[in-house]
Every structure is written in C-alpha cells, then in structure tokens.
Amino acid sequence: MSADGAMSLSLECVSCCFGPTVALAPLTLRMSPGTVCLVTGANGSGKTSLLRVAAGVTRPTTGSRRVPGMAVYLRSGDGARAFQTPRQAIRFVGGMRDSPGSVEEALALLGLSDIADRRVRELSAGQRARVTLAVALVCRPALACLDEPTAHLDAEGSVLAGEVLSRLVGDGAAVLVATHDDRVLGKVADSRVHLRDGVLQAAPW
Amino acid sequence: MSRGAVERVLGVLAALAAAALVVLGLLVAPPDAVQGQAQRLMYVHVPAAWVAYLAFAAVLVCSVAYLVRRDLAWDRRAQAAAELGVGLTGLAIMLGSIWGRPVWGVWWTWDPRLVTTVVLLLVYVGYLGVRGLAVDAHVNARRAAVVGVAGFVNVPLVHFSVVWWRTLHQPPTVLRPAGPASAIEPVMLVALLAGVVAFTLGAGWLYLRRLRVLARRAAPPPVSVGARPVPSVTVVRGDGE
C-alpha cells in the first residue's frame, strides 16, 4: 500500500449532516491514484453525499478531506448548458484544463461526433449522459466523482462508460462511482463500498 | 460573574436607566424654546440611532471574525447584533420622521444621514434574509458574512454621494449636526445621556438573551467521531479482481 501522502483521495472521519439528518455517518475512505471504487446503496443511502463531499462541493460536517489536484463531481446529464452544443461545452472544459487536443478524441470515443453541433437541450437523456462522460474525460481530474454515470445509457453506452473509467484511471485519476449497475462497471472496479442509511458497510456486506 | 448574573444585572440597570429617562425626559427637562414638546423625541431618537450604528459595527467585526475563524459562535453574535440593529434603525427612522413632521413640516428630507440610514436598514434586512437559504449553517453564515462586509464598505460611498448630491442642488438645510454642549441646556443633555445609557444597557440585555436563545437552538451536529469505530476503506489497484 502506498503512503498516505500519495493518495488521490483521503477522507478522514468524514460525515455529512443536513440539520438533524445524518446523510453520511463518519467514515474513512482513501483511494490511490489510478483506482476505481464503486459506491452502491439504496436511494437515500448517502451515495450522492459521499461523492459531493469527496469532490469538495459539499462541506463535510466532521473530518477532513484531501485531494492533491482537481476534483470534479458530475451527475449524469451535468456539465453542459442547455444552449451550448456538446462541442462548445467540451471545448470550454478542454481550454480551462489546457488539454484542447483531447476534445475531438473524447467526442469520437463517446459517439458524439455527429451530434456535436446540436444544442444540448435537443439531445436525449442518454446522449446527455454521454456528454457528461466526455466532460469527465477532458477534465483530466485527480479525482472524478461520477454520480450514476450509466443512467439513461443503452448497453453500448454502458460499455463506453467502462471505457471512460479505464481511460481516466490510465491518466492516473481516482474514480468514485455511485451506481446501481455494477454488471458493466464492476469489470473495471478495484473495490466496492456499500452504504446503508448513511453508514459505510465494510466488504463483505 | 456568571452569564446569567451579568444578564440580570444588565436588565436591572437598564430598567433603572429607563425609569430615569422617563422622569428626566418627560418631567424634569423643559420643553424646547423653538421646537416645543416634540423635541422630547430626541431623548429616544438619538439613543436608538446610536445603538443601531453600534450594532452594525458589531456585525462587521463579528462577520470578519467568522470568516477568519469559521466558528459559528461569531456568526450568532453577528446575527443577534444585526437583528438588534435592524429593529433600532427602523425605530430611529420612525421616531425621526414623527419628530420632523411638526418641526420641519415634512416627514422626510433627502439628508445624507437619513438616506444612509435607510440604506443600512436595507443592507441588514438583506443580511438577515440570506440566512435562511441553505440547510448548512456554515453556508448561511458565510453568505451572510459576505453581505455584511460588502454592504458595510459601500455605506461611506453612499454617504458621500448623497452629500455631494445635496451640495449640488443647495436645498435648505434642515438637519444640523447637534451643536456643542453650550447650545443645549444642561438638563436636556443629562436626559439625553440617560437615554443613551438606557438604550445601550437595554440593547446589551436583549443581545445577551438573544445570543442565549440562538446558542440553544444551534444543536451540535448529530454525529460524533470517536463514539464508535469509524469504518475505513482504502482502495488500491487491483483490489476487487
């Protein structure tokens, strides 16, 4: 196991409460670079809270979080404005991350080349989910937190989601994925955690 | 001295000062030679405005302290001060208006001090309004602190722009800064001082009570680290396969 300093994500005794409601009981989660961790659990079990706290977009109530680099939280369908085209949205992300070269490649990988110049609001939910995956890819984050990335995706799309995860991992990212679909994504996962009523269940659960 | 004792002493002193204010302001002090009985409103209008400004200064200090320390206790202090300030500013504007009507014949005049006071009132109404937006107390505190600071630094600019605006059009001056002590009868000055003391003590008493309520309402987060072993997972490459 690598030293703590080399972790792509360290959450130490992190919890998340909304008023009196405990969305996430204290837990410790560390991820080395280049790993995928699936988060499963019923609706309301705290998956989204865990991902948002890990990405740094929601403040943890207790504990500390460390990510050496950029973290991104993306829900299926996020990452592009309704009146942008997929190409505009992904080009913007590529420009902000100084990786303009990866834009066309990401569009091609996710089968978006033909619809890259339509407005996002004219796309189906599944096509938007692909745009989100392309955004995640072009972000080149240290930590990607993907919330239900395969929601609305067809069988081919789910395979592509697995491919995106592999590429992110290949770039050295840690990927935290909340999903109900671990048939396809399970193939690329290094580990799984399960949440029950906000409590992390250590495997095997 | 315990907190409760301080509160009780403050309450008693405030009540005594208020009683002295009533006697001095209504009975002992003579009616003003020019303004008549209406001038007695000064004994409550000026103290209300003074304590309101004090409260807003406290909001600024506590907001900055919150942003530096990120301790919700500072946020509660800022909130209690802002509530006090909004109430007293409203009171001061109303009393001033009631005083102005018989003396100047108008309810309102575009004096820089009046305009600035109304802008302050709006800024801190906004300050209190952004607090209910988020679930997380820290998010609310952060937004409120930003409004508190951003609103306050704008106030001198508002004041100067209205001062210039007025000098430009040379309207008749109806508000003069209170003259030196020689211009005001000693007994009136004593009544005014009693008002300032009564309002300051009374506001301090209310402030402490409000702080206590706010602190009681601020429940600690419903989780505690250390009560149970924290589940821990470390993901390394090739774990699952």
Add this chain to the structure above:
Amino acid sequence: MVSVVSRATRVALREMALEAGAREAATVVAPFVVATVVLAGLGLGPRPDVLRSAAPGVSWLVVVFAAVPLARSVAAAEREEGCWDLLRGLAPASALLWGKVAALWVWLAAAWAVATLLTAALFNASTTAMGALGGGLGALGLAGVTVLFGAIIGAQRRSGMLAVLLLPAGLPALLAGTQASTPGVDAGAWIALLVAYDLITLAVAWAAFPVLLEG
C-alpha cells in the same frame, strides 16, 4: 496571472456564446428597458421640461433594476443546468469572477445605452461624452456587485432578496451616473466617484468571491 486572464477570457467568451444561443439577456432585458422608459414617460409626463430633466435618472433606474434579472446568469442558471459544481472545480475563483463580471458589464452597459437612446428619442433628452463614460464606469461597478450577490442567491428560493441586496448596492452608480450625464453639471467629480465605486466593489468582490465558492 496569464492563466487567470486567459481563463477569465474563456469564461467570458462562454457567456457570450451562451447569450448568442439562448438570447436570455436580450429577451429579458431589452423589452424591460423599453417598457420601463415608455411607462416612465407616461408617469412623469407630459411636460417636456420635466421629461428632459428626468431622462438620465430614468436611464439609470432602468439599469439598476435590470441587474436583478441579469444576476440569474451568475449562478442560478448554471446550477439549474448542472454546471455550477463543474465550474467551481474547473476555474480558479478569480477567473470565474472576472469572466462573469466582464459579461455582466457588457449586458449592463448595453442596457444603459439602449435606455439612454430611448430617453433621447422619447424624452427629447441628450447625453454627453462624460455621461457615456459614466455609463461604462457605473455598469462596471454594478456588474461587480451583481456577480457577488448573484452567487449568493444562486437558487430559485427568495430570488426577490436579490433586489433587496442589489438596489442599495447600486445606489452610488445611480446617483453618480445620473449626475455625470446631466447637462450643466460638473461631471468630473462624479466620474471620480464612479471610479472609487468600481475600485471598492471590485476589490470586495475579488476578496469575497472565493468564500462563496467553497463547498
């Protein structure tokens, strides 16, 4: 520094492209400006001298009020369409701030220009070069506070609070901008006041914006 400027430029260009696509600002603000100026003319008229002297003030009132619906583009629209979390991670706070300020500056200055042209036509008023300079400077400071408060009121709830926050904060722009474009008034001092307003509001926005982006 270079990277902040280039990233801020990208954020601003993204706003422009979004406006070109959605025409949100144009469809919301332009009819609002026209309606307000026409109704102000009816409310204040029909004496031509009254209308002419009220023209600069009406223009600036319209601009300050237009800032309220325009503030939606800062965070509320981003949040609704699932981009706010991404933007916060993607752009350094200063780049996001300056990009958004630049876009709002353009919309607010455009609103001022349209309102001034309209009052010139409908109220038979005229503006000066100093008035136009005041329009640009006032819109800049107003854009600063709009971005700051727009980031605070990012949700649909209590969107009316924006008016409570924005209108007092826009008071110096209203006063100084109006005086600067009033014929016969020494505009120099008012231009100086607008510069001070811009410096103060932008400095506060720059210092406070990162706090609002925290998780």
